[in-house]
Amino acid sequence: MANQAHIKEWQDRAESLKPLNLKQIEGPLGELDAHLTLRSYIVGYTLTDADTTVWKTLRANRVANAYIKQGLMVNLSRWFSFIEATAQPTVDLPTRSGKEEGKKEGASYDIGLPDTEKGVVTRFPPEPSGYLHIGHAKAALLNDYFAHEKYKGTMILRFDDTNPTNEKQEFQDSILKDCELLGVKPDRITYTSDYFEDLHKRAVQMIKDGNAYADDTLQEKMQQERLNKIESVHRNDSIEDNLARFEEMKTGSEEGKRWSIRAKLDMSSNNGAMRDPVIYRCNPSTHHRTGDTWKIYPTYDFACPIVDSVEGITHALRTTEYNDRDAQYQWFLKTLNLRHVYNWNFSRMNFIKTFLSKRKLTKVVADGKVWGWDDPRMPTVRGIRRRGMTIPALRDYILQTGPSKNINLMDWHAFWATNKKFIDPVAARYTAVDATNKVTCKVIGAPEAARTDDKPVHAKNAELGTKKVVYSKTIIMDQEDARSFADDEEITLMNWGNAIVRKKTYSLNPLNLVKSEGDKMVTELELELHLQGDVKKTEKKVTWLSTDQELVPVTLYKFDYLISKDKLEDDDVLEEVLNKVTEVKTEVLADCNVAALKEDDIMQFDRKGFYRIDKAFKHGESAIAFQIPTGKGDS
Structure with missing residues (x-):
């Protein structure tokens, strides 16, 4: 019922967004922008009438609409684009009933926690001996959800610092930062060492x-x-x-x-x-x-029940691996005459070809099998963020899985498919051509002098702005595309129009052992523009780049799983199941707009995939971009 009241509150607040006067609405817009920090939806973790009412109001207000398009309020612009791209067909969603509140699609949060009417206090007790992984993220988010969203109670972040051999201030600081990124805001931070x-x-x-x-x-x-x-x-x-x-x-x-x-x-x-x-x-x-x-x-095992009771924890939520220890937990409380604390267990988040054992994660870091705890192949919060997972998508996915006790080995595909829903509407589109064996093309009918046009950086999201597209008589394209063309075939040059393949020149290198026509290396193409041609009728739509611009060198990384087995067994030797090759690098040349991208920007290279910029371009140094899986058969 609390969420229902919040929905009604935001529906009422939408009235303040109706005036066609920027000075009148600038304050309410700023409040909405601040509220949407680390949130995907206005209320809760799924689309409600709060989102649709506010979105409709802003959509109908030409002054507000124009202001949002300037991108001055980042969180508001992101939310507006996301709702417009994903929820516009269903804007007439009815308000959820009180019975449905507290649920996520595919997950029930009505788990029957006892005595919640007396108040709820939960805790998240990580050990500062490593970085948070996705399993910890689930525990943190569920404890935060039940304390703050479901029951309007209190959550404590307690560092279980009882093993000085493995613990470091570095890990403690990283856990605090990761919780902040996840939107987990504890009411108190405590330490077992305090007790x-x-x-x-x-x-x-x-x-x-x-x-x-x-x-x-x-x-x-x-x-x-x-x-x-x-x-x-x-x-x-x-x-x-x-x-x-x-x-x-x-x-x-x-x-x-x-x-x-x-x-x-x-x-x-x-x-x-x-x-x-x-x-x-x-x-x-x-x-x-x-x-x-x-x-x-x-x-x-000794400290946890005691400190839970002393700190006023009402419900100790933890993974099902603690099932057998619940009786032990309660024995300590009873033996020491301590206040009762309820136990509730939920399933651990286990993924195929992934290990979450802190001991094993520490080992691959120590052995140099990965770059560090934030390596994009690591299942840590830092690692998956560095690979391109957005925090709103991570929260959404975890909360969709809910507090079920069912133990499943989950596939990464659904995880990354969730992320794609968040990044696709707001990721700018650019072009890149493989630097190795690139093909130079002479374009008949192109302007004598190079011409630069402004084109939308995202065909379906004009609010993201424009990019420079350069047209000239000499362009380059991927070898794979060039080899696929037949003589006199009509193709489509994306962002330009149709062209006819008039001539193909192959490498004359006698050391090239060519088994078939398709194996030949194309060194040059001659294309004739046919801009009146119908782009819908061509089979091949290809990317290209004019050479009359400052092309940006970029190193693209694609990552694989660290291990070859879907599930590690107790008797498996980690070194024997580690994949020998888990990264593939490709050197590309990107369009001039990529020079302005910053670290952490998420974008798409047309026909190559979504990427996160790990290192921005500097003159003399290539940019580095990590491919983001999208759930379509990738790692």
């Missing part, structure tokens, strides 16, 4: 109460004993001995490092998580926040 003193006291109390003990069993043996339900030889040691060993652990000595503290649950349980888990370890490493104050650190 180290409290956690230590509770561990001591558990030992005194006979609910925990010190154990020096070697890790491999402990794993086997837990697997076989065998109690540790130290399980029934005296409280005094256990406290003394815990004190020794606090010194970080060699003796202390031998020991850990285990909770005394139920070694006969069929649930492995209940078989005396470790709750404290000795680690002399320097902590990035607390320095050398502590030599002992709590495990996630």
Whole structure:
């Protein structure tokens, strides 16, 4: 019902956008532009009457329409173009009923969280030991959605900084930045390290109460004993001995490092998580926040339920891999007489040919298999953004999958197809020709002196402006196109018109081993313009570039999956399933307009695909562009 009220609010606010006076509407337009920062829709995560009412109002106001086309308000212009391109045929959508609110198409958010009427407080607890990956993004967005959109509650971002060996300030800063990019706005930022003193006291109390003990069993043996339900030889040691060993652990000595503290649950349980888990370890490493104050650190399983309860978390939402640990979680709350917290689990976001294990991701970075955590082949938020995924599309896709418990191995195609819906209406179109084996064409009937015309940079979105198209007697085109032409065939030169192929010249290099006519290398073409020809009747529409302009060198990258298997099994050796070649580079020459593109710009090279500019062109240095998958059989 809250979303319904917001829809009504924006429908009412649309009235302020009706005056045909820029001074009167400039303020409301600015408010709308600010509201649309990191949003694809005005209310919620799908099209509602708020979007259609405001869009219709702006569309009908010639003053507002002209102002938006200037692109001075970036968020508003993006939203307006997106709605116009994708939603105009369905602008008469009825307002959703209260029953339907809180749902995404294909996903139900009515999951029956208990006691929500008493208030909802969720948390997102990443460990600062790596960059956020797409699985973390889902957890962050779902916790944010239930706290802020569904129930108007509170969300805490808590850094689970309990392992100083792997944690860095760099990772912490990157997580904060990525959450900001995702539009996740926590009400509070906390740290498990803020509670180290409290956690230590509770561990001591558990030992005194006979609910925990010190154990020096070697890790491999402990794993086997837990697997076989065998109690540790130290399980029934005296409280005094256990406290003394815990004190020794606090010194970080060699003796202390031998020991850990285990909770005394139920070694006969069929649930492995209940078989005396470790709750404290000795680690002399320097902590990035607390320095050398502590030599002992709590495990996630111990710290999480305690801090959740202390911080007022009402619902702990986490992935289904924690199902078996829910009983353990509740045991800690009950044993320590802490306030109750509800558990709710949702499926992890798993993709084919992808691994999300932080250990494996760290390894491919450390081994130099990728450029870093933001490599476009990495499933990190930074990586997929660098490859060209937009944040609104990422949010939309994740929230469409919803909080289902069903565990599926997802295909990347739908992921990137969602992104295409967002970028296609607003990506400017340019032209590029492969620099290798490019073909020079003489154009009969072309102007004697080169002519430059302004053409729409996007045929279906005039608001994006224009580009320079140069026409001259000498042009270049791709070898593949030139080889496909038959003598006297009529073709279409895109953005120009029809032409007839009058002459083809082939390479005379005797070292060229030609197996067939189609394998010959074309070195030159002679085309005769036939501008009165019907472009609808030609089979081949080809891209080209005039040589009478400053052509821009660009290196295009196309990426493949890091691994060859759809799903990694536990016994797979990562090095054996890594693809040996995961990037292909192509050198091209692009039209003069590309020189003005900036890093992060998303555009399309006609007939080659969508690209994100990773490095802008500088004189003497090629631009670098990464191909963006679109869901049509690409990686």
